[in-house]
Amino acid sequence: MSELLARVLKDAFRRYYRSHSVPAPPNIDEREFGVGDYGRKIVRRHMSFATEREFQRYLREEAPLYISYSVGYFERPEATPMEAKGLKGADLIFEFDADELGLFSPKDIWICNHCGAKGFVSDLKGVRPGICPRCKDPAKVIMFPDPEREERLKQEVDTLIKDFLMSDFGISSREISVNFSGNRGYHIHVRSEALRQLDKETRVELTEYITGQSLDARYFFDVTSVPMRGPKPSDPGWPGRIARSVIKAIRSSKDVSDLVMLGVDPRMARRIMRERQTILDGILRGVWPFLSREKDVFASITALVRALSPFMGKEIDAGTSADIHRLIRVPGSLHGSTGLAAMPVSNLKSFDPYRDAVVLPERPYLHLHVDMAPEFEFAGQTYGPYVDKNIELPLHVSVFLISKGVARWSLATRD
Amino acid sequence: MRDAYRYFPFLPDARVRAQQLGVNPASADETILSAVAARLQRILSGNYDMPLLSEKSELLFFALARAMLSALDTPLYYDRFGKFYARRAERAPSEYRMYLFSATGLGDPRAGVPLATYMSFRHVYPETKLYHLPVSKGVVFVPNHVLPALAGAVAYSLAVKGLPIPLDRIPESIRKWAKQAVPKVSLPRGSGQSGRWGFIESILKLSGIPDGRKRIVLYWIMPYLITVKGLDVDTAVSIAKEWAERQGAKILESWLRSDAENVKRKGLHPWSPQKVRAVSPDVFRMLQEMGVFQ
Structure with missing residues (x-):
């Protein structure tokens, strides 16, 4: 991002902060803050504000391109080094980024880090996004608005909240807030008095619970019983989730190959399809007579659950959840990489980040050279597709394209 | 029973x-x-x-x-x-x-322990992973073992x-x-110290502390002077300033005052030596070498 663009952006940010009051994070006098500028998300940290007023005055006067606050609560948030701050507790944060969850879209663009080749993901025939089809080196994937991906991302957030945080962990909806990150995903903030004191290791374990990392299905079966007893769909936690996953897989499979595709051993898959109804009735009662005591059987079950569970074996950013010194975007502030607002989401179902979080103005218009962009919706308008095109676009979408690295600004502007 | x-x-x-x-x-x-x-x-x-x-x-x-x-x-x-x-x-x-x-x-507990309680005792049974236990509505069902x-x-x-x-x-x-x-092989408490915060008195008497002086002010000196001894901000700042000068450290009076006011506002207590040993082992070790802790 050029300094000139940063100046234009800064003016727009300042106008935003002067006309909007960004609410201070709870317990503001115990939080550490960090701010960023010109492509560096944190250039200064160990800042603190005693009151919301002081915080809002800072935003109005300085209009930082990025402002983040600590998930931790400290005796002295401004003290250095970190250990001098006196940690009192920390919120629990879950970070959902579309790229980390592997939610790629045909609209995305890949650019090879090595040979510079680029193209649309839709043209990658059988090659995983993230690998250059020409030289096989790692490629950067640039994500564009795609309603289908947005829906899937929101579904995953919803599953985390309902199936894990509320249903398993018993966290009330009042203690959970969902925030659009301002870029590629969502942050789920859990502000629970009971969980605030959890240490790093315990937070890692909660994340592992959600992802089911290293889960071994054998644990839930009584291998000494005849017929073998195991989990029922109504059981709490992972045992019930396993039973429900297996039932779902059996019900939705049309033939043996569907089960094999989900990781089930072919011999077992044949037996399941042959005795389908009896097996389903048995699982509902916690009886699994079709299972032998071989280790491979449980590996099959684990593979099947892995294939059907939303987060099992996937990358929820455990680092974010475990890092009690982490700084995270202030809800309501602007994201300097996209110009979108990192905003609290009250109705996840109807939320559209590329409509609701667009808060920068249309003006000034900027003359851009766009290397490559698909057709996409932004602020209620359709843009693209563009390939090596010179075009004049509103400020909000210009900032978005430039920050994605697919457009350059030529100096002429129109008010 | x-x-x-x-x-x-x-x-x-x-x-x-x-x-x-x-x-x-x-x-x-x-x-x-x-x-x-x-x-x-x-x-x-x-x-x-x-x-x-x-x-x-x-x-x-x-x-x-x-x-x-x-x-x-x-x-x-x-x-x-x-x-x-x-x-x-x-x-x-x-x-x-x-x-x-x-x-x-x-x-x-077989009928359920609150999740936060279970996790707060988590360190004593690290081999039993949470995902292998039934968990529902914030309650963990604890196995017999x-x-x-x-x-x-x-x-x-x-x-x-x-x-x-x-x-x-x-x-x-x-x-x-x-x-x-007191066991025959006693735990050393540092020479001439008495009471819970005796070691802070020892630190206040030291001179020539080469490093970590700001942290010592944050962890111990300011909370001790204000919260434990009940001194006012001005007196505490002047004692801390004199102490810092004795160590050859240039600590701004504005920094000391800001910390003193923070301590007073929040009623902060000095940290225990164990907490400092955990978060700043270098400071703890240095003071140990200087005879504050043995």
Whole structure:
């Protein structure tokens, strides 16, 4: 991002902060803050504000391109080094980024880090996004608005909240807030008095619970019983989730190959399809007579659950959840990489980040050279597709394209 | 299960039971105090396999031992005292263990323990992963093999809860016996120190501390001067400034004042040496080398 663009952006940010009051994070006098500028998300940290007023005055006067606050609560948030701050507790944060969850879209663009080749993901025939089809080196994937991906991302957030945080962990909806990150995903903030004191290791374990990392299905079966007893769909936690996953897989499979595709051993898959109804009735009662005591059987079950569970074996950013010194975007502030607002989401179902979080103005218009962009919706308008095109676009979408690295600004502007 | 107090004299209503049995720590004579000090000394030396006494004796010992521990006010001794009761709870017959759970509000852990409670004791059974346990609505259903360790963790936390007891609530007759409970291989407290914050007085007398001076002000000096000694901001700042100059450190008065006001506003207390050892081992080690901690 050029300094000139940063100046234009800064003016727009300042106008935003002067006309909007960004609410201070709870317990503001115990939080550490960090701010960023010109492509560096944190250039200064160990800042603190005693009151919301002081915080809002800072935003109005300085209009930082990025402002983040600590998930931790400290005796002295401004003290250095970190250990001098006196940690009192920390919120629990879950970070959902579309790229980390592997939610790629045909609209995305890949650019090879090595040979510079680029193209649309839709043209990658059988090659995983993230690998250059020409030289096989790692490629950067640039994500564009795609309603289908947005829906899937929101579904995953919803599953985390309902199936894990509320249903398993018993966290009330009042203690959970969902925030659009301002870029590629969502942050789920859990502000629970009971969980605030959890240490790093315990937070890692909660994340592992959600992802089911290293889960071994054998644990839930009584291998000494005849017929073998195991989990029922109504059981709490992972045992019930396993039973429900297996039932779902059996019900939705049309033939043996569907089960094999989900990781089930072919011999077992044949037996399941042959005795389908009896097996389903048995699982509902916690009886699994079709299972032998071989280790491979449980590996099959684990593979099947892995294939059907939303987060099992996937990358929820455990680092974010475990890092009690982490700084995270202030809800309501602007994201300097996209110009979108990192905003609290009250109705996840109807939320559209590329409509609701667009808060920068249309003006000034900027003359851009766009290397490559698909057709996409932004602020209620359709843009693209563009390939090596010179075009004049509103400020909000210009900032978005430039920050994605697919457009350059030529100096002429129109008010 | 009345005799559960033999195993667990820290149960929430132990005081009521002690009164019923006529246990009165304040009237303990020299013979009893001497026996208590000797038994406590063995515990503080790491001998956790003491024979069970009668219910009355265990209740009396617990009350007097806590008073003596408070007079000694040494975190490592609290830890050993807690471990003694943890071990006893782990090895108690299962019906006693279940009584411990129900008497402390955990009910039958097999029927569920609040997630936060379970996780706060998590370090004692690291091999049992949460995802292998049934978890529902914020409640963890604890398997049988985890129950002894959970009982131990609960016992530990209750045995050391509320320590140290304020010295003004401990009769002089008990305090003077506390020294007899110190293990033969004693824990060094630094030369010439007394009381919980004696080591901060030692730090205030030092000069030429080469490093970590700001952190020492943050961790100890300012909270000690303002919260413990009740000095006003101006006095505390001038003492801290003079101290910093003696160390050859250039610490801005505005920085000291800002910290002093923060300490006063939030009522911050000095950190324990253990906390500093955990978060700033370099500072702890340096002071250790200078004789503050040995």
